[in-house]
């Protein structure tokens with residue numbers, strides 16, 4: 254898709270990947286409505302991005318993706334400000350093995366809700382223009398890891414859901430494409446907290462020492478590495494059904510490329 258002139262909704266955009274993806278789309282001439290549960294972080298990012306790209310290009314909305322009404326309001330606000338939605342990025346996510354039910358709520362249920370809401374708004378029958386939905390999974394969506402079993406389950410779920418909808422001829426006929434991004438370990442707050450504990454010193458994963466050893470072996474990506482892969486997906490002529498993994502050792506690698514053998 255050509256990004257210039259398009260409108261994107263991004264969840265979890267106050268920091269990390271969500272902020273970097275917002276900036277990359279703005280740089281290419283899109284308008285971005287980004288959201289987060291973190292109001293002060295979101296406002297700070299809004300200020301920075303508006304200074305670079307103009308007040309009329311970027312809009313922050315407070316949205317806890319686990320609250321259905323707030324999620325609906327995010328879409329309403331984007332449509333009222335920018336009149337359309339071409340790109341939806343379900344990026345908000347948490348890593349907290351002690352709160353595995355919450356992990357399912359944020360990483361899985363909210364991602365599904367964001368996808369269904371975007372499908373509704375992008376449907377030409379409802380005034381939409383089709384579009385692209387990118388769901389942020391993880392290398393943990395492709396590989397098991399016994400230091401983060403609940404997180405792994407949610408990230409595998411994202412792939413199953415997104416790849417299934419991408420097969421549906423109904424959405425294809427509406428000009429809607431769905432793809433998944435699978436970054437491996439990347440230097441954001443999520444990784445720092447996993448290794449060192451969260452702000453309160455609480456462990457977010459099991460066996461942090463083991464995780465550290467594995468991370469040292471596999472290497473750590475930069476946010477720029479992942480943003481580059483994100484933009485590649487968005488700008489492809491057809492990214493429908495794609496699962497793009499990125500890790501430090503092998504770089505970008507499309508998974509399940511032999512789609513005929515990995516589909517019904």
Ligand SMILES: NC(=O)C1=CN([C@@H]2O[C@H](COP(=O)(O)OP(=O)(O)OC[C@H]3O[C@@H](n4cnc5c(N)ncnc54)[C@H](O)[C@@H]3O)[C@@H](O)[C@H]2O)C=CC1
Pocket residue numbers: 264265266267268269270271288289290291294316317318319344345346347359389390391392435436437438439440441442443444
């Ligand atoms: N950093 C990494 O190594 C990797 C991260 N990911 C995924 O990328 C996505 C972004 O992660 P990072 O930027 O690394 O993490 P991060 O922790 O820096 O950013 C996550 C953002 O999501 C927001 N958020 C959390 N719960 C929310 C909720 N209920 N409603 C709305 N916003 C909420 C947070 O406030 C934060 O701004 C997540 O889905 C994560 O699972 C995937 C692979 C690797």
Ligand SMILES: CC/C=C\C[C@H](O)[C@H](O)/C=C/C=C/C=C\C=C\C(=O)C/C=C\CCC(=O)O
Pocket residue numbers: 348390391392393396397398436437438439443444447448458464471500503
């Ligand atoms: C402790 C981790 C904390 C945070 C990281 C993120 O939340 C991230 O989402 C989790 C990633 C977990 C990744 C688990 C496995 C990764 C595997 C690979 O990168 C693949 C390795 C080799 C590929 C071999 C090959 O195909 O040749």
